Amino acid sequence: MxxxxxxxxxxxxxxxxxxxxxxxxxxxxxVLDDSYKAAADRNTLQRKVQIPFRGLIYDRRDSVLVQNTPxxxxxxxxxxxxxxxxxxxxxxxxxxxxxxxxxxxxxxxxxxxxxxxxxxxxxxxxxxxxxxxxxxxxxxxxxxxMARAYKTENLAHALGYVGSITPAFLEKPKYAKYQPGENVGISGLEAYYEPTLMGQRGVQYRLVNVRGIDKGPFRGGEFDTLAVAGQDLHLSIDAELQAYGEELLAGRRGYIVALDPRTGELLCFVSAPHFQPQALTGKGMGNRYMDLQNNPNRPLFDRPLQAKYPPGSVFKLVNELVAMQLGAVGPGTGFPCNWSLVKCTHRHEYPSNVTIAIKNSCNPYFYQVMHAAVQRHQVANASEDLHLGLAQWSKLVKSFGLGDKLGVDMGHENSGLIPTPERYDKKYSKQVGQVSAKRRSRSYRGWNFKTIYSLSIGQGEIELTGLQTANLMATIANRGFYYTPHFVRHVGKATQPLPEYRQRHYTGVDTTLFKYIIPGMCEVVDGRGGTARLASLRQFGIAVAGKTGTVQNSQGDDHSTFAAFAPANDPKIAIAVFIENGGFGGSAAAPAAGLMMEKYLRGKVVNYHHRMEDWIKYGNLTIHAKH
Ligand SMILES: [Zn+2]
The missing domain is CATH 3.30.1390.30 (Penicillin-binding protein 2a; domain 3)
Structure with a gap:
């Protein structure tokens, strides 16, 4: 059947x-209309298109990932x-x-x-x-x-696939030269770099008589062109690291994104659950595609680029930097862990400075940091003051490449969301008419800090993509700037990255302020009672700077997230891990990130870490106490 x-x-x-x-x-x-009519009396003009050899795709170590096969x-x-x-x-x-x-x-x-x-x-x-x-x-x-053939079982989400051009594609001016039935990159890098990979088709015009016999080239071949082969893509992806990451998260839903902060080159791009790129080519492709489409875990969904999750506590780092830039707080500012403002993650020492606050991920501390940042008494009316403060906050947060597309070389990037005061005006405007005159003076826009305080701990309306979170870590690793993240290191015989990937993007936060949040991030991983001890690479002499997050989920178990870079003082890798329903950030996402960094920086994972691998793959992640 x-x-x-x-x-x-x-x-x-x-x-x-x-x-x-x-x-x-x-x-x-x-174009050749007139000549055609003249020739058509006796002969038919036949147009033969020569399809060029499609460019190959390599990983950062020059292993072939994608090639052509008859x-x-x-x-x-x-x-x-x-x-x-x-x-x-x-x-x-x-x-x-x-x-x-x-x-x-x-x-x-x-x-x-x-x-x-x-x-x-x-x-x-x-x-x-x-x-x-x-x-x-x-x-x-x-x-x-010729069809695509894969030398890798990984990276399907980024590679995309090639198939017969669809009517929808043919209607776009970009594909004007394509003939129905021709192959085209449908998604991922295959689509984004289509003109590069495709090359130029050759065309020959032949005269054919009524019996179908070739009578030679039309007008001596003066309109003929030769095919030019497509150019190869050299990706920055490390195929071994990619395979390792896909294996770690095979039974989970989530992502791992890692990049080199020094260049913006993506090192791995794991979307879990994954599928094999072979699935979308050759015989039976239609059935396999439908199976993937109907799978409740949505393997076709490109989570690192398209899923928007609240960042949770990872976002506290951005709030601290923005508050320092606005002059609201300094590295030595202390705030009490006041549970009447917002419940804290756990009982801990007094957060007398930012290092202790980050180490303990103190919710009340960052509530007060954000409050100080957005209510700076710039104008007398508290509501107007908050409006103004939040607009300044929003602008600085967006300067980290958040709330907008980063411009990665992939077509389907999501922009995430950083709320503006106007958003709350719109949302609460209906209630304005109903509040009393007395309350209106304090909160006449229908919202106040209590309405938006969850932004201070990375919850509420904020949404980040995995790529943005990893890029945020690269920005902190670089102490204040990032390069646009990208998959392709160079094209064809070129040795330089494309010019758009060589430009530094500075945030609106002074580069001198970044150093104040890094000691706290190191304490998270290596400090006594740190929340991400399982990400530590201290036994190898490598300091990791990171931040855990536990994202509340109304649908079920909390999501586990961890973002980091290493080595802390000479960063070579920045990483973001998100595991849906993974419980507390330190218990699942942190060890996954630690193993990935170990694999990348040391080239291998030590034997005694295999238990940790098994835990991430098969463990009941939510049994541990959440804090
Ligand atoms: Zn606290």
């Missing part, structure tokens, strides 16, 4: 393809078909009689003299058995074309 379904899909695909080819005949040579289709030329023994044909080709009839009807509709595909992506066994019988079935031939 399943096999029949598969065949039906193939014929459906052919139906679309043939429909497209048919429509494509209208494309014919408008695949074979069974095609039919209707005029050549004579006295077909349909029953025998269907038996040999493992095709139903209905599918054969449909295929032949569509082929005739397209052209009686040109080949139309009947079965796509024959397996080698099928090819061999079919070729034995082809002499018995005049009019049927096998035809070769």
């Amino acid at each position: 399943q096999y029949l379904e598969g065949r039906r899909y193939v014929v459906m695909a052919i139906f679309m393809l043939v429909g497209l080819l048919f429509a494509g005949r209208l494309f014919y040579l408008q 695949v074979y289709d069974l095609v039919v030329v209707p005029r050549e078909v004579k006295s077909l023994d349909s029953a025998k044909f269907c038996r040999v080709m493992q095709l139903s009689i209905e599918d054969l009839r449909l295929g032949l009807r569509l082929a005739k509709k397209y052209s009686r003299v040109k080949p139309s595909p009947l079965l796509l992506n024959l397996s080698t066994t099928e090819l061999a058995s079919i070729q034995d019988y082809l002499d018995d079935f005049p009019g049927f031939h096998t035809q070769m074309r």
Whole structure:
């Protein structure tokens, strides 16, 4: 039954393809119109397109990830078909009689003299058995074309896939030169770098007489062009690190994004659960795609770029930097851990400075930091003052590349969300008319600090993507600037990154202020009672600076997040890990990040860390006390 379904899909695909080819005949040579008319009296002008070799894709160590391979289709030329023994044909080709009839009807509709595909992506066994019988079935031939082949089982979300161009693509000016039936990058890097990978197609114009005999090149070939092969992409992704990360999170939902803060080069891009890039190519692709589409864990969803999660406590770092920039607090500012403002994560020492506050992730401390930042008594009216303060806050937060697309070389990046005061005005404007005159003087916009205080601990309306969180760590690692994160180190024979990736982006926070938050981040990992001890690489002499987050989830168990960079004083990797329903940030996301950094910085993971790997892969992550 399943096999029949598969065949039906193939014929459906052919139906679309043939429909497209048919429509494509209208494309014919408008430029050469006049010459065409002159020549058409005796001969037909045939346009032969030569498809160039598509560029390959390599990882940062020059291992091939994606290459080209020949695949074979069974095609039919209707005029050549004579006295077909349909029953025998269907038996040999493992095709139903209905599918054969449909295929032949569509082929005739397209052209009686040109080949139309009947079965796509024959397996080698099928090819061999079919070729034995082809002499018995005049009019049927096998035809070769190039398809993508994968040397990796990972990175499917970033690589994207290649397929036949769809009608929707053909309508875009960008794809004006494409012919129906041609291959095109449908998603991911294959789509983003399509012009680079594709190269330039060659075109030859031949004169063919009424009997179909080639009469030579049109006008001596003066309109002919040669195909130019596509250029290779050299990715910054470390294929081994990528494979390791996908394995760690295979049974989870979430992401791991790591980049080199010194360049903005992405080192790994894990979206969990993952799938193999092979799934979206070749025979049976339609069925596999539908299976992935129907999977409740949504493996096709590109979480690092598209999922927007509240950042949780990781965001306290941004709030501290912004408050310092606004002059509201300094590194030595202390605030009491006052549980009447907001519940704290746990009981801890008095947060007399920012290092102790970050180490303990003290909620009341950062409530007061944010309050001081957005209510600075710049104007007399408290509501106006908050409005003004929050606008300044929002502008500085956005200067970290948050709340907007970073501009990664991928088409489907999400912008996340950083709220503005106008957003709250709009949200609460309906209530304004209902509040009493007395309250209106204090809170006449319908909202006040109590309404928005959860921003201070990274909850509420704030949403960040995984890429933004990792880039935030790179920005702190660099003490105040970042390079636009990117997948492609260089293209073709070039050795330099593309110019847009060589430019530093400074935040609105003074570069001298970043050093004040880093000791607290180191305490989180290596300090006594730190919340992310499992991310420590101290035994290897490497200091890790990081921050855990536990994101409340109304739908179920809390989400676990951890973001970090290492080595703290000479950063080579910045990382963000998010595990849905992973419970407390320190228990799941932190060890996953620690292992990834160990793997990248040391090239391997020590044996005694295998228990930690098993814990992340198979452990019941939410059994530990949340704090
Ligand atoms: Zn506290």
